[in-house]
Amino acid sequence: MESITLTRPDDWHLHLRDGEALKAVLPHTTKQFARAIVMPNLKPPVRSVADAAAYRDRILAAIPAGQQFEPLMTLYLTDNTSPEEIIAAQAAQFVKAVKYYPAGATTNSDLGVTDIGKCDRVFEAMQQVDMPLLLHGEVTDRGVDTFDREKVFIEQHLIPLRQRFPKLRIVLEHITTAEAVAFVLGADNVAATITPQHLLFNRNAIFQGGIRPHFYCLPILKRETHRLALIEAATSGNPKFFLGTDSAPHERGKKEMSCGCAGCFSALHAMELYAAAFESVDALDKLEGFASFYGPDFYRLPRNSEQITLKKTSWRVPDEVPFVGAGLVPLGAGEEMTWQMTG
Ligand SMILES: NC(=O)N[C@@H](CC(=O)O)C(=O)O
Numbered sequence: 001m002e003s004i005t006l007t008r009p010d011d012w013h014l015h016l017r018d019g020e021a022l023k024a025v026l027p028h029t030t031k032q033f034a035r036a037i038v039m040p041n042l043k044p045p046v047r048s049v050a051d052a053a054a055y056r057d058r059i060l061a062a063i064p065a066g067q068q069f070e071p072l073m074t075l076y077l078t079d080n081t082s083p084e085e086i087i088a089a090q091a092a093q094f095v096k097a098v099k100y101y102p103a104g105a106t107t108n109s110d111l112g113v114t115d116i117g118k119c120d121r122v123f124e125a126m127q128q129v130d131m132p133l134l135l136h137g138e139v140t141d142r143g144v145d146t147f148d149r150e151k152v153f154i155e156q157h158l159i160p161l162r163q164r165f166p167k168l169r170i171v172l173e174h175i176t177t178a179e180a181v182a183f184v185l186g187a188d189n190v191a192a193t194i195t196p197q198h199l200l201f202n203r204n205a206i207f208q209g210g211i212r213p214h215f216y217c218l219p220i221l222k223r224e225t226h227r228l229a230l231i232e233a234a235t236s237g238n239p240k241f242f243l244g245t246d247s248a249p250h251e252r253g254k255k256e257m258s259c260g261c262a263g264c265f266s267a268l269h270a271m272e273l274y275a276a277a278f279e280s281v282d283a284l285d286k287l288e289g290f291a292s293f294y295g296p297d298f299y300r301l302p303r304n305s306e307q308i309t310l311k312k313t314s315w316r317v318p319d320e321v322p323f324v325g326a327g328l329v330p331l332g333a334g335e336e337m338t339w340q341m342t343g
């Protein structure tokens, strides 16, 4: 195949940051995607409808001239989030989901939830108004191996949560394991996003010839069997699995240090990366459902009507793109890509 044309996709898990960083990364996303679910883990986090309205205005102001883009906002759940805030969020229309971070699990999660049992009144309200819950699904216990944190979260927290709130719509974000795939397949009202890095790389990528911080994200890359389970899920045509890049920009200096930040930046070439992953198992015909249909269907939003085209062209991922401070290293910097989005 020399080119593929798809309904314009959306990104159902994206970090846009704020201020100068927002201005630097947003144009990459607006080139590829019509909409994105915007993560609320700013400093301080987006905790209220008022915070989300203000952040949304800053995003809208940063959209490049001539581009169409709709930010879909989320609220950051804390121990103190009230059911009233959920009702207000539902009424506000532009808030599409509530995000659960276990306190300390990932970037800017310090104000996340310390005990999931504390949130039942909020989950009750969410179930009632049909507001989706987005999960960073990892436990934070020091005693649990980093590579097992998603699996243990499913066993200890997600299965009981599902039983307490069977109608609550849940997205298990950035899934990384065969166990997560199996859970999602077996649970009603649960979907999952899958990132390009978890489809393309296994954990060897972090250690190839030395330590490679630009492959470090959370949940961490897993072994090859898990990558294969994710590829199978993403390319299965099952609407429970859809695109969420988790593009998470951190300036080079904050990645390349003794205690570097977690996150891969993929907004630059997200669709090219997904096309490579789908092509690797001869499943390009399944890309449109994953990238453009199942996300809006889950969120009960209309599918996009415009189209994009990817052409078979060889190009090299730049070593760096402009950002705040010392620039930003894209996922797979320096590597050759075989697809390119042309419009
Ligand atoms: N995925 C990451 O490794 N990092 C994300 C946070 C997150 O999605 O967990 C970030 O905001 O940097």
Ligand SMILES: [Zn+2]
Pocket (backbone or CB within 6 Å): 106, 136, 173, 174, 218, 219
């Ligand atoms: Zn996360």
Ligand SMILES: [Zn+2]
Pocket (backbone or CB within 6 Å): 013, 014, 015, 039, 246, 248
């Ligand atoms: Zn994320």
